Amino acid sequence: MSTPNTSETIAFYFDIFSPFAYLASNRIDEIAAQHGCRTDWRPVLVGVTVMKIMGMKPLMDTPLKGPYLRRDAERIARVWNVPFRFHGLKGHNSLTAMRAYVWLKQRDPDLAKRFAKAMYRRLWADGLDITPIEASMEEARNLGVDPGDLRSAVTSDDIKRLLQTSVEQAIGNGVFGVPFCIVDNEPFFGCDHLPMLEHWLTHRTWDSA
Amino acid sequence: MSTPNTSETIAFYFDIFSPFAYLASNRIDEIAAQHGCRTDWRPVLVGVTVMKIMGMKPLMDTPLKGPYLRRDAERIARVWNVPFRFHGLKGHNSLTAMRAYVWLKQRDPDLAKRFAKAMYRRLWADGLDITPIEASMEEARNLGVDPGDLRSAVTSDDIKRLLQTSVEQAIGNGVFGVPFCIVDNEPFFGCDHLPMLEHWLTHRTWDSA
Numbered sequence: 001m002s003t004p005n006t007s008e009t010i011a012f013y014f015d016i017f018s019p020f021a022y023l024a025s026n027r028i029d030e031i032a033a034q035h036g037c038r039t040d041w042r043p044v045l046v047g048v049t050v051m052k053i054m055g056m057k058p059l060m061d062t063p064l065k066g067p068y069l070r071r072d073a074e075r076i077a078r079v080w081n082v083p084f085r086f087h088g089l090k091g092h093n094s095l096t097a098m099r100a101y102v103w104l105k106q107r108d109p110d111l112a113k114r115f116a117k118a119m120y121r122r123l124w125a126d127g128l129d130i131t132p133i134e135a136s137m138e139e140a141r142n143l144g145v146d147p148g149d150l151r152s153a154v155t156s157d158d159i160k161r162l163l164q165t166s167v168e169q170a171i172g173n174g175v176f177g178v179p180f181c182i183v184d185n186e187p188f189f190g191c192d193h194l195p196m197l198e199h200w201l202t203h204r205t206w207d208s209a
Numbered sequence: 210m211s212t213p214n215t216s217e218t219i220a221f222y223f224d225i226f227s228p229f230a231y232l233a234s235n236r237i238d239e240i241a242a243q244h245g246c247r248t249d250w251r252p253v254l255v256g257v258t259v260m261k262i263m264g265m266k267p268l269m270d271t272p273l274k275g276p277y278l279r280r281d282a283e284r285i286a287r288v289w290n291v292p293f294r295f296h297g298l299k300g301h302n303s304l305t306a307m308r309a310y311v312w313l314k315q316r317d318p319d320l321a322k323r324f325a326k327a328m329y330r331r332l333w334a335d336g337l338d339i340t341p342i343e344a345s346m347e348e349a350r351n352l353g354v355d356p357g358d359l360r361s362a363v364t365s366d367d368i369k370r371l372l373q374t375s376v377e378q379a380i381g382n383g384v385f386g387v388p389f390c391i392v393d394n395e396p397f398f399g400c401d402h403l404p405m406l407e408h409w410l411t412h413r414t415w416d417s418a
Contacts (some may be wrong), residue, residue, distance in 0.1 A: 053272060055271070055272070056271070063262060063385075064263060064385035065385045068385065068398060071396070075395075078415040078416055078417070079405075174276070174277060175273070176271075176272075176273035176274045187277055189277060192399065192405065193401055195404055196285075196401065206284040206288055208287070208288070
C-alpha cells in the first residue's frame, strides 16, 4: 500500500569487508519484501575510502569500542540466527571483490547480489580470505560466470572507475559507513537502525498518529 | 520473574551533555519497570574524558556522521514524542552539572535523578546553558535543595574526585559513550540498542528458543 510520493526501492549500501553489513545483508531483502519494496545493493569501500574522509581509525581498532563491537556482532548473529564468526585475517581487503560486484551488477543485479552473498558467507561464515582475485573467480564460477571474464573485467580501467564513481556517489549521498540504507531520502546507519527503517516503511512519517 | 543469576539493576551511564543520552533518559526507567528492574544512573564525562581515550573527535563535528546524527536525534525524538531541539550553544560543558549530580546522588539517588532530568530538559528542550554553576543552583533550588550547599559541594575536592573516580570506573567497565546500559555484564550502547536491551531483559539469553 504505497502513497504517491514514496519510493519502492531501498538503497542498501554494503561492503563485503564489514561484519555488520554482512549481518544486515541477511535481513534487508526480507524487510523490503514485507513492505512491498525491493532493494538496490550499492557498493561502498568503507576501509579504503570513507574512514579517511571522516578522519577516523578503523572501528575495530578503536579502544573500548572495538571489543564492544566484536561482542555486539556476535550476539546480533545469535539473535538473528545467522552463521557468523570473526576471522583472524590480517591485511585483507574487499577491493577486488567489490570490483567484481559492480561488473556483475552491470550484467545482472540479481546475479551480483548472489555473488555478494556468496562472498559474505566466504568471509564471515567460513573465515576464508576474499582478497585474492581467485576468491572472486571461484565464487563467480559457482554461479555460472566465466572466471576468465571476471579476471579481465576487474583489472580493467572501466570497472575500477565505475567502483570509484559508485563510492563517490555514496559519499555524496551522506553514506559514512555500512550497512547504510536510504529510502525516501531518509538515511539509516547500522544494523541497529533496521527497526527505525521498518518504522519508516510502515508509517512513512516520524510523527505519532 | 527473575532467574537466580540475573541482576535487577540496570546501570544507565549518562552525561547531560549528550542528546542521545537525553533521549534515552526519557525511556530507560519505564523499560526497567516493565521488566521488574530498577536503574542506577551513573555519571560519565564523554566530551571531557572518554573521547580523548578513544582518540576520537566529537561525533557532532565528524564529517558526514555529524549531520546524520543531528537528523537522527530529531526523528527519534518525534517517534518517542520527547520535547527536543538542538541548542546553538558553543563551548558549553556539563562538568559542574555532573559534579552536582554525584553530590546529590550521595544524599538521595532519586532526588539526583530528578535533578538530572531537570538539567536535561533545561539543555535539550529549553535550549538553556547548563555550564554556569547558577544553572545547577537554580534547578536544585526548584527541588528543595539549598543552592548554597550545592555551590560549596561542587567546588570541593571530594566531589571533584568522586566524579573523576566514577568516570574512571565507567571506562573500566568498557563504557565509551552514552547512553550506555549494562545489566548482567551485557553492554548496550546507544539509543538504538534499547531494543536489544529489551530483548535481553525478556529472554536473558541471546540464543533463539
